[in-house]
Amino acid sequence: MPDTLTSSDFVPQTVTPPDKPLPLVRSLLQMIANPLYAWPKAMYENPYHGVKWIGRTFHYFRKPEHMKAVFLDHADIFRKSQFQKKLVGPALGDGLLTAEGEHWRFQRRAASPAFRIDALRALVPAFSSSAAATVERINAMPVGQPVDMMQEMQHATLDVIVETILGGADPSFSYDRMAHIIATYMETMGKPDMLDMFGAPPWLWRPWGAQGRRAAEGLKATAVNAIQRRRDSGKVQLDLLGLLLAARDPETHRGLSDDELRDNVITFIGAGHETTALTLAFSLYLVANSPETQDRLLREVRDVCGDLPIDATMVDELPFHEQVIKEAMRLYPPVSIIDRMASEDIDLGDVQVKKGDFALNLIYVMHRHQTLWEHPERFDPDRFSPDRIKGMHRFQFMPFGAGPRICIGMKFAYMEAIAILATLVRSLRFLPNAAHKVEPNIRITLRPEGGMPLFVERR
Numbered sequence: 001m002p003d004t005l006t007s008s009d010f011v012p013q014t015v016t017p018p019d020k021p022l023p024l025v026r027s028l029l030q031m032i033a034n035p036l037y038a039w040p041k042a043m044y045e046n047p048y049h050g051v052k053w054i055g056r057t058f059h060y061f062r063k064p065e066h067m068k069a070v071f072l073d074h075a076d077i078f079r080k081s082q083f084q085k086k087l088v089g090p091a092l093g094d095g096l097l098t099a100e101g102e103h104w105r106f107q108r109r110a111a112s113p114a115f116r117i118d119a120l121r122a123l124v125p126a127f128s129s130s131a132a133a134t135v136e137r138i139n140a141m142p143v144g145q146p147v148d149m150m151q152e153m154q155h156a157t158l159d160v161i162v163e164t165i166l167g168g169a170d171p172s173f174s175y176d177r178m179a180h181i182i183a184t185y186m187e188t189m190g191k192p193d194m195l196d197m198f199g200a201p202p203w204l205w206r207p208w209g210a211q212g213r214r215a216a217e218g219l220k221a222t223a224v225n226a227i228q229r230r231r232d233s234g235k236v237q238l239d240l241l242g243l244l245l246a247a248r249d250p251e252t253h254r255g256l257s258d259d260e261l262r263d264n265v266i267t268f269i270g271a272g273h274e275t276t277a278l279t280l281a282f283s284l285y286l287v288a289n290s291p292e293t294q295d296r297l298l299r300e301v302r303d304v305c306g307d308l309p310i311d312a313t314m315v316d317e318l319p320f321h322e323q324v325i326k327e328a329m330r331l332y333p334p335v336s337i338i339d340r341m342a343s344e345d346i347d348l349g350d351v352q353v354k355k356g357d358f359a360l361n362l363i364y365v366m367h368r369h370q371t372l373w374e375h376p377e378r379f380d381p382d383r384f385s386p387d388r389i390k391g392m393h394r395f396q397f398m399p400f401g402a403g404p405r406i407c408i409g410m411k412f413a414y415m416e417a418i419a420i421l422a423t424l425v426r427s428l429r430f431l432p433n434a435a436h437k438v439e440p441n442i443r444i445t446l447r448p449e450g451g452m453p454l455f456v457e458r459r
């Protein structure tokens, strides 16, 4: 590929892939500890491989044409797998993220009005004020100590989701309480284990089962309380909970049952805050290490917004912010593997998939694939400039999935991330922390081990 280096030479840290495939047992152990250590270099260079394991094939897809086949052309055949349901099902039940068929379609129709662009534009002030509260929290911290920006961004995005989904502050959704429940869930039930690798059913006893179940029950009880409080208040609000309460199926006129409401409240909290927090935390790490990028962001936000709180019109005029966020999601896609299972045999031309096979769609690997990106290891937000995106395959950048099950919160997430990044960069300067090694680890999402401690100065 031609060497047309543009804005940045910075090579962000990540896990170094092994030179050769690991022996089977070590590979399985690494898949549990952190799959990034199990995927050899060759996977970033060649387009596909399949592994036979206990009677079925695991197809490791990382080329855009395969992604198109799985997520768009044959979306009806490649269904959500039991594995995904095992990891998130105990907490999210049968909400929008996990449901299938007509049950999914009904919930998607019910939730869609809340994600139309005019509804989202009204939320931008909530995004900006949660970022302003972050700036205040950081300014009150002792000077000269690193600040864990992962924790700060989780706090900011949880505030946003409680404000916009549940229509305002709710004591049971306090950051400390929710962060504890969610972290416990991720470290127990939200983690694949050796029994899963051998195809053991989810009901089989696991040492950490009780702790994980308690965390899932804690989430459910919190959601049920929030719904009950809204009903008792008699208020009609046009936030997502209000829309879900009012939703009726156009054909059957059925509304969402209490269990469906509960599962969706948890789904929107779960799917909606952690992913955006990760995007922002990794963006800030990249920005801290690329002073030139940070200056460009600062110039853009000052030119467009001056000192005013950021609103929806301003968000539209911050294209370089969007480029930085996209490049952060290319390098560190919050959802790094999206798995599916084939419900029928299907011929993809170069790959034959049998009913019951797994499709492991490796977004992280595709986003760093040698044949798709120029210097994939480098941080270069200009690869998403209007000129350069023209040469891209539609399916080579997929942080939000694709096809009918594409993330319903995609626009929400872009607007939120832009408003928060701009507010932070305008008030604070982010500096690298040489003492901290950035090591992403795939849990349900791609999380930085040990958080994201960065040095932060007031501007």
Ligand code: HEM
Pocket (backbone or CB within 6 Å): 096, 097, 098, 108, 267, 268, 271, 272, 273, 275, 276, 279, 333, 334, 335, 338, 339, 399, 400, 401, 402, 404, 405, 406, 407, 408, 409, 410, 412, 413
């Ligand atoms: C940077 C932030 C985000 C990323 C990277 C992200 C990523 C994704 C991905 C990859 C999927 C598809 C999963 C699959 O096909 O199996 C998805 C689905 C979903 N996301 Fe997001 N998401 C983000 C933000 C949000 C936000 C802000 C919300 C809600 C407020 C949200 C709600 C959902 C829901 C409900 C689904 C299921 C949609 C369906 O199946 O119909 N996400 N997300």
